[in-house]
């Protein structure tokens with residue numbers, strides 16, 4: 001039980017935004033990965049995870065996000081995160097995740113940053 | 119500890135609205151009563167308690183509200199409540215409070231009802 | 237058929253001190269959310285838990301100044317019922333002798349209190365009280 | 381001077397079952413709110429509690445499948461410190477032998493796990509682990 005993570009996708013030309021709502025635990029992480037791998041299979045190399053509706057995560061969920069980061073590095077793509085709670089941002093910092101995935105405050109900054117050719 | 123109830127007052131010609139934010143327990147009820155008696159002393163006979171920021175109450179707090187209702191009956195005034203959570207409204211119903219104090223969904227309906235001469 | 241296996245059981249022990257009833261109400265919320273009870277019904281459970289705790293705090297005179305709670309999720313496969321027990325080791329009382337409070341008389345009375353058990357009964361689906369000179373246990377349940 | 385009297389103590393016992401860590405995190409929230417900790421710091425406590433619980437769930441192999449927690453508010457007069465203990469009666473481990481996880485190597489590794497204790501240490505002010513073949517107790521504290 002406990003309501004499971006809701007994941008919604010906004011497919012755009014060349015990139016996609018994945019929105020989450022709920023707890024990113026084991027199953028929540030798997031849900032996100034399923035969606036992310038599908039988007040990658042569709043040829044997208046730029047993904048933004050907007051965690052606006054996620055107030056809690058656990059380290060099992062985050063380790064599944066690391067798998068997605070690994071995949072993105074492999075395909076030479078870009079993965080960004082936005083709208084993290086202060087604690088989730090701090091946790092990503094503790095783990096050093098921010099060296100391999102961009103963390104942005106909001107969606108506008110994220111899209112500007114991820115779509116720039118740099 | 120635990121943050122105490124915040125009570126704010128909007129004094130209008132002939133009536134006043136009392137806004138609460140937080141837990142209406144013993145102390146919270148006393149806070150409201152202090153403000154209500156002051157407004158009555160100032161000559162106001164119509165009071166609206168807008169509980170928009172109150173998600174929990176306890177029966178000790180409510181019994182202090184009953185004292186205010188008693189006082190309003192004595193001075194032939196009117197006391198209304200608005201913006202109650204469904205559970206607070208149900209609790210007032212269980213106690214029969216709604217026979218002696220008007221309960222309105224929002225402020226507009228409350229002001230229309232309380233200020234009508236009926 | 238309503239299954240009645242205990243799917244989850246959590247126990248909480250609280251000191252009888254101001255505001256600690258709020259901790260109990262949060263634990264109740266967690267269990268009710270786990271069952272996916274609707275927010276309004278969760279809120280009703282919360283209020284009932286607060287009342288049962290403050291009764292123990294105020295009236296039990298328990299020498300250990302503690303409230304012992306269990307939160308059980310019951311069901312046959314799917315969670316169906318939340319059962320909460322609130323126990324103190326205090327002086328007890330006679331639940332059968334309690335008079336149903338009436339607002340009309342409370343308005344005139346000096347003592348306006350006496351609503352806690354009435355509220356608990358109104359908000360929960362079932363309530364049982366077991367009280368003796370060894371203490372009081374209130375067991376209250378609500379379906380999902 | 382920091383007083384270290386225990387002002388409030390609440391105990392919680394949880395089954396080692398999915399989602400029960402959320403109940404622990406709510407109890408932690410209640411105690412931290414009681415102390416008027418800031419919302420961001422409350423959130424950090426919540427996350428640390430979740431990690432400590434899932435460690436016990438996953439790794440302890442405790443035969444009773446239970447986690448025993450205490451939440452203590454300490455201070456001299458005013459609440460100053462929240463101390464949370466998470467205990468299991470499982471197989472234990474050697475905390476000293478744990479390697480600090482590194483993201484660069486985890487990215488290449490098959491097993492990307494191993495972050496829980498690192499996160500707990502990063503989010504709390506102090507963490508002590510006492511582990512033996514009788515079980516593990518993690519005691520973690522955060523100032524208001």
Ligand SMILES: Nc1ncnc2c1ncn2[C@@H]1O[C@H](COP(=O)(O)OP(=O)(O)O)[C@@H](O)[C@H]1O
Pocket residue numbers: 177291292294295296297324326327328329334349350351352353354372
């Ligand atoms: N846990 C308890 N231990 C002893 N007496 C209790 C307990 N709970 C309730 N009572 C008795 O029942 C009465 C009615 O309780 P209640 O309906 O909650 O109203 P109130 O708490 O406002 O008096 C109390 O005044 C008290 O005498």
Ligand SMILES: Nc1ncnc2c1ncn2[C@@H]1O[C@H](COP(=O)(O)OP(=O)(O)O)[C@@H](O)[C@H]1O
Pocket residue numbers: 059435436438439440441468470471472473478493494495496497498516
């Ligand atoms: N309560 C516990 N009982 C037994 N072993 C534990 C416990 N907590 C942690 N451990 C051991 O420490 C290791 C590191 O834990 P942690 O940093 O939380 O990462 P993870 O849980 O992802 O493995 C675990 O893999 C486990 O071997």
